[in-house]
Amino acid sequence: MLLTDILVKDVEHCNEAVREDEKLRDIEAGFYTLGEGIDKEVFLQMESIFVGYCARLTRIAYLQGLKDFQELHLILKEDTVDILAQQIG
Numbered sequence: 001m002l003l004t005d006i007l008v009k010d011v012e013h014c015n016e017a018v019r020e021d022e023k024l025r026d027i028e029a030g031f032y033t034l035g036e037g038i039d040k041e042v043f044l045q046m047e048s049i050f051v052g053y054c055a056r057l058t059r060i061a062y063l064q065g066l067k068d069f070q071e072l073h074l075i076l077k078e079d080t081v082d083i084l085a086q087q088i089g
Contacts (some may be wrong), residue, residue: 014062 018024031050035043070085 014058 014024031047035046069083
């Protein structure tokens with residue numbers, strides 16, 4: 001299915017971009033450095049909240065991107081398959 005293929009490919013691209021982003025690695029290292037002086041259970045709860053927050057934020061941003069793309073499609077009045085073929089290659 002086209003949508004499933006798009007989502008899988010986008011997740012792969014996002015994972016690659018996240019892994020390669022130096023600023024994100026620095027932020028993550030800083031987060032875990034701060035956690036070194038905190039009770040382990042409290043830190044695990046903080047980490048769970050932080051991860052949930054980031055996952056939700058990412059999902060909202062991604063879905064907003066899909067919505068924006070759909071609106072762009074309506075404005076351009078082109079076939080979505082053609083637009084995706086141009087963007088994905």
